[in-house]
Amino acid sequence: MDVLWESAEPITVRQVSLRLTERDLAHTTVMTVLDRLAKKGFARRERDGRAWRYRAAESREAYVTELMLTALDQTGDRQAALARFARSVTDSEASALRRALDALGEGTGS
Amino acid sequence: MATQVIVLAAIAAACIPAASALASARWPQRSPAIAILLWQALGLGWGLAAVGALAGIGVAGTSNGSTGSENGVAGAVASAAAGLAGRLAGGRHWHAAGGPLEGVRLAALAAGLLLFGLLCWILVAASAGVLRARRRQRALLTLLAHGDPKVPGALVVDHPAAAAYCVPGLRSAIVVSAGTLALLDQAELAAVLAHERAHIRARHDLVLLPFTALLRAFRWSAVARAAHSAVALLVEMLADDRARRRLPARELATALLRVGAAGGGHAPSGALAATGDGEVAARVARLLRPVPRLPLPAVVAIVAGAIAVAGVPAAVLAFSF
Numbered sequence: 001m002d003v004l005w006e007s008a009e010p011i012t013v014r015q016v017s018l019r020l021t022e023r024d025l026a027h028t029t030v031m032t033v034l035d036r037l038a039k040k041g042f043a044r045r046e047r048d049g050r051a052w053r054y055r056a057a058e059s060r061e062a063y064v065t066e067l068m069l070t071a072l073d074q075t076g077d078r079q080a081a082l083a084r085f086a087r088s089v090t091d092s093e094a095s096a097l098r099r100a101l102d103a104l105g106e107g108t109g110s
Numbered sequence: 111m112a113t114q115v116i117v118l119a120a121i122a123a124a125c126i127p128a129a130s131a132l133a134s135a136r137w138p139q140r141s142p143a144i145a146i147l148l149w150q151a152l153g154l155g156w157g158l159a160a161v162g163a164l165a166g167i168g169v170a171g172t173s174n175g176s177t178g179s180e181n182g183v184a185g186a187v188a189s190a191a192a193g194l195a196g197r198l199a200g201g202r203h204w205h206a207a208g209g210p211l212e213g214v215r216l217a218a219l220a221a222g223l224l225l226f227g228l229l230c231w232i233l234v235a236a237s238a239g240v241l242r243a244r245r246r247q248r249a250l251l252t253l254l255a256h257g258d259p260k261v262p263g264a265l266v267v268d269h270p271a272a273a274a275y276c277v278p279g280l281r282s283a284i285v286v287s288a289g290t291l292a293l294l295d296q297a298e299l300a301a302v303l304a305h306e307r308a309h310i311r312a313r314h315d316l317v318l319l320p321f322t323a324l325l326r327a328f329r330w331s332a333v334a335r336a337a338h339s340a341v342a343l344l345v346e347m348l349a350d351d352r353a354r355r356r357l358p359a360r361e362l363a364t365a366l367l368r369v370g371a372a373g374g375g376h377a378p379s380g381a382l383a384a385t386g387d388g389e390v391a392a393r394v395a396r397l398l399r400p401v402p403r404l405p406l407p408a409v410v411a412i413v414a415g416a417i418a419v420a421g422v423p424a425a426v427l428a429f430s431f
Contacts, residue, residue, distance in 0.1 A: 040249060060254065064269050067250045068287065071273040097371040097390060104364065
């Protein structure tokens with residue numbers, strides 16, 4: 001997937017294999033992985049002669065943003081899918097927490 | 111029959127103010143596990159009593175209640191439902207056939223069946239939604255996340271915002287953002303991981319699921335909202351307690367303060383005003399100044415109350431029809 005993200009244009013399975021030189025992967029392995037990515041919707045592919053050309057469906061940043069939006073519960077859809085460590089708080093509460101943290105730091109600052 | 115219906119209706123009605131009282135009570139944070147048990151009992155008792163009372167009114171209207179006593183609840187409801195279907199098919203003969211009282215009874219039966227169906231449906235729908243969201247999370251994490259020696263066993267996502275969470279389930283994962291890694295020191299990170307591991311191990315997500323489902327179905331209801339946020343907070347306190355057993359409470363408290371304060375800058379306050387007002391502050395206060403656990407007699411009394419709240423409607427349903 002990193003190879004697809006780094007590539008500016010759609011690339012073939014062979015090109016992906018060539019760019020994964022540090023890992024000695026069989027051509028069929030790369031093909032299978034790309035096929036699976038396409039089925040899951042993470043990659044798009046188009047015919048180019050006898051080969052498929054693959055590209056990333058969305059940028060890496062878009063996926064990170066999606067992940068973090070769900071994690072910070074800003075999607076407006078409150079679901080029990082995840083358990084967050086600390087809930088997002090309002091600005092006024094955040095400043096109250098910062099004050100509490102400062103007070104705590106002073107209390108045992110020695 | 112009439113007595114049982116009145117008992118069930120009274121229990122269903124009493125569950126609502128009881129839930130409101132429990133939501134604003136102070137003692138639950140002293141023994142979160144006991145309080146969660148009581149919440150579950152209240153939810154189950156309310157569902158059983160409300161469905162049972164409505165169905166009971168409907169059943170009382172058909173066959174003088176005699177078929178019911180032979181076939182049990184299911185038979186009684188089925189025969190009454192057949193009556194209801196017949197009436198509906200009869201269309202305009204509705205009033206002529208049974209009079210207004212009969213109409214009320216059948217409407218109560220329909221409402222009971224509808225409520226039962228709704229309660230089952232929301233649980234299934236909520237579970238499906240949760241599973242779908244988790245599958246998406248896992249797929250994205252496989253593509254994006256990487257390990258880091260600072261947080262063994264957890265996945266790191268490169269994003270500056272402070273976030274730490276877990277994806278519960280059979281293939282669980284703990285996720286920490288790069289922002290959190292930069293924000294917390296080693297001891298605080300260990301406390302966060304211990305907290306999240308407690309969630310995963312105790313399957314706290316399954317505890318919360320029915321209350322999330324209830325909230326989705328009754329979004330307008332203040333009681334449903336209060337119940338959901340109360341149980342969500344109690345589950346967090348349980349995980350805090352578990353983490354505190356092995357690690358100092360202070361690191362967990364400062365980690366909470368740091369993550370909570372950092373998250374505030376990004377949160378649109380309107381969208382989140384309803385969730386967790388003062389939750390982080392309450393958890394921090396509890397970590398720094400531990401409250402004594404409830405004494406044994408109080409625990410026994412609450413557990414007995416919980417058993418009664420869920421058990422009485424169940425017993426009435428099982429034995430009376």
